[in-house]
Amino acid sequence: MGDNEDELIRGIRGNDSRVLSQFYAEQFPTVRSFVLRNSGNSSDAQDVFQEAMMAAWLNLKENKYSSKEGGKYGAYVYRIAKNKWLDRLRSAEHRNVNNIMSEVSDRISEITEEESTSERIDYLQSIYAQLDEKCRQILDKFYYEKKSLEAIAKDLKYDVGSIRTMKYRCMMKLRKRHAELKKKDLPKPRTQ
């Protein structure tokens, strides 16, 4: 249903927790079945599904996913999760080189894109890791939950002016981290 899919995409872009919960409940069992059928357990399934959700979310936000090329969003997430699990199995089982080469050549473009997304996630996580708990609370509420400064001030029991200043200072920490990473020549963001 086109409308349902549009609503799903809108909900994910808008960080709607109800949409995300519903999506998780609908899609996770399929990934779990796949992982359990392929030498994994429920905990492994949770890991790869969460990683896949993050990768798909990032690609959606950066306009690298489209339903035309990627199919429905649920199928897209499933494909990413499946590939992540198969990659783990391959690296863990140390198959002989010939097998690996033929499997790799079959999906070389997918692997390149997945590695690129993983690097991107890694880079963004290393920026976010700079934040202490107080900064995370303020910035998560403002940029992810899209709460107003007044609402955040009420939640955290500060005045609005203090929250505004703290938000600025926290973002300057991220700015500084960005500059440090650039100097070290660690994986840079892709230019638009």
Added chain:
Amino acid sequence: MTKENLDQETFETIEAYIIGDMTQEETAEFESRLALDAQLRSELEIMRESILAVELGAFESSISDIAENYDRNNPSIGKKPRTGWKFISLAAAIAALISLFFIFDIATPSNEKLYAEYFKEDPGLPVAMGANSSYDFSDAMVDYKAEKYELAIAKWTTLLADDPQNDTLNYFIANSLMNSDQIEKAIPMFQQVAENSESRFKDKAQWYLALAFVHQNDREALSKLDSDQNDQFGERIEALKTAYHKL
């Protein structure tokens, strides 16, 4: 090239543009400035990245909470069943289970049965696959998920020496201790996290603390536990207390 500092006013202007909090006129004016100012364009891209990093971090937390909630409401099927030996082992397995049931029922104190009924291990945090994440923390998390608790404890304890107030480290070391039946050692660490009003693990830590008190049969400590501010687990803690007091 990035300037040393970005003043708050310019920061808030760029932010308003990114989050769509400008009028049409303000947007047009800002875009004219952008066209002429390479420094401003650079700051815009940096801020876009920073906001995306925050959103991704918060999204990761959100998914982790959703996963945990799902897990609580949908108990895991468990590992892939082994093939073969089905008929021969089935009768033996049933007989063993029945006898284990009686042994457990007779020999296990009622508080430990209550603990076993309510306790579910924390699944841990998703592990980032890349090389630039906090490697030491993630490395120990992989051990935790593989149930190598002593190894996880050792690695995280080393990190804790440099950052003793770190709530994430304290929380997961406590979980590792609890999962390896070192519940008494886990208690002070869960207490520290539960009393940290800024920690995202405080509600869960208080839940595990309640379970630990049940296991240790510490009636007084369990009664004193105040879960009024516990949004996520307050009701469960009250249910646990009620069940414990009925023993």
